[in-house]
Amino acid sequence: MADLELVPVPTRILTDKDNIVDIIEQYAKDKVGPNDVISVAESVVAITQGRITRPEDLKPGLLARVMCRFVPQKGSLSSVYGMQAAMNMEGEWRFFFAMVVGLLAKIVGKNGVFYELAGEQAALIDDVTGTMPPFDKHIVYGPKEPERVAQEIKERLGCYGATVADVNDLKRSRIVGTSDGLKPDLLARILIDNPFGNASQKTPIVIIKNYAQAQAQTLG
Amino acid sequence: MELLIGLLVIAGLIAVAIWLYIANQGDAEFEFQVNQATAFEVVDSNETAITLKCKVPFVNKGTQDGTMMDCYTRHLLPYEQYDGVIVNSRLELESAPRSDGYFEAIIIPKKTGQTIVITVQLTARHGDIRQALAQMVDMPIDIVYQVVARSDWYITKTRLVMKAADVVRAAGLVTGTR
Incomplete structure (x- = not known):
């Protein structure tokens, strides 16, 4: 064969x-x-x-500013702009709900709940530096x-x-x-x-x- | 009424706790260490032009990883001050050299750093670079950079001064400068 x-x-x-x-x-x-x-x-x-955007084109809200602080540094959602871009796609309150439930789940030892609830963009979005030039200065969403x-x-x-x-x-x-x-x-x-x-x-x-x-x- | 007050107190305590968490977490903080820059060295020259390079280290001395989104030089030599040379300048990362002037965005982990290499080309406006350098003046070069991290992006700059006496010395000239 x-x-x-x-x-x-x-x-x-x-x-x-x-x-x-x-x-x-x-x-x-x-x-x-x-x-x-x-x-x-x-x-x-x-x-x-x-399906790309630039940090300069986003206006982060309070939720994005706070929630990005609870994401480990290596993740695309750890920057305020990566977080805001994903929230724009999936909904701010959906992200907020997923974050709260995800944190509670983590406390009881269950990982990955945030990504299950927040929608596919939470996992697919690439923050700046995630792709090669000339798109290294862009946030790249997941494909449609x-x-x-x-x-x-x-x-x-x-x-x-x-x-x-x-x-x-x-x-x-x-x-x-x-x-x-x-x-x-x-x-x-x-x-x-x-x-x-x-x-x-x-x-x-x-x-x-x-x-x-x-x-x-x-x-x- | 007591229940409402209790809920407000709890909400307030949560808000304070989050604020303390964020304040304690901090953010990236970049610093270009121009006081540790190497002297400019000649890498190329001919009758009409001279090219010099120097290295400048920078660090992320903050408590979070940060992205250096963009970084470029801005030389400041108005012809009102001196019109003997035409200046071109650019920079690149020492660890990722490229000659197109494009700065590829890079994540700098907290408490680490890198080095940039600044290239300056001086071309005599009227023929002889040696004559032009004899009257050269000190030239500020701003290192302009954009940072994206946990907080809002910002652009800031650090100034490096290319001293005329150093250029003359590097070029092997003994003529005085003004």
């Missing part, structure tokens, strides 16, 4: 002037087969959708309709499937959306070593060669 192989595909820097499906067709069409899955970095999908994007990629490229993934060097691998029929848990395990690399914006596409066989094997 053919081996699973991860093939990063370099591109130029993508912006909100680009269509991610067109870009993938342009750079990866010749490298993709019918048994392969195309994975694309979620922050780059979001950038092509124009990642499942639809993945389905469009699959249909345009004629591959086995496509996925939008949020992966980093800290061994965090989160599948944000997939085309029909893929197994997110398996994809997350395959991408755990961050094949996009640190500069995910210049290799935003990774082709998972022979994924179909790997999935069949896990099901069999």
Whole structure:
């Protein structure tokens, strides 16, 4: 049986002037087969959708100023602007409720409750420095309709499937959306070593060669 | 009525506790240590221009990590003061050199620091750089930087003075300056 192989595909820097499906067709069409899955970095999908903002364009409120203080420093919500940007997307009072419940849950030893309640932007948003220039000075939201994007990629490229993934060097691998029929848990395990690399914006596409066989094997 | 007063007292105590927590937590605080800057050294020269570099360390002496969003030089040499040279200046991180003048935003953990390298190019407006440097004056260079951390972003600056005598010495000239 053919081996699973991860093939990063370099591109130029993508912006909100680009269509991610067109870009993938342009750079990866010749490298993709019918048994392969195309994975694309979620922050780059979001950038092509124009889902970015700058700290200078945000007006933090009292809730954001207070709540960011309760987020550990490494998190994107630890800056007042990262927090305000996420709150603008998910709702200030939803965030407040999630924070209060999350803190109480933490006291009794249950972690992650805040992120379960606050909405997907709480986990997906990237604060400044989270992406490479020229977007290092921007806050990047999570992508819109990642499942639809993945389905469009699959249909345009004629591959086995496509996925939008949020992966980093800290061994965090989160599948944000997939085309029909893929197994997110398996994809997350395959991408755990961050094949996009640190500069995910210049290799935003990774082709998972022979994924179909790997999935069949896990099901069999 | 007593219940209402009790609730107000509890709300007040919570507010005070949060304020104390935030005050104790502090924030990032950057400092460019221009007093520890290296002397300007010549890295390139020809008949009409000279390029010099110096290094300036900076630290985040605050209690929180902070992001240096942007950082750039602003040299101040109005032609009313001296019009013998055209000045170009830029800076880069010593740990991440780049020549395009772009400063990539970087997180500086609390109690740590980095070093910037400032490059200044002086081009004689009327031909000979040696003659132009003979009349050079001290030139302030503001290091302007934007910080994003737990509080509102801000832009501030620290001044470094490029002394004419140091430039002349670095260039190997013995002519006096004014």
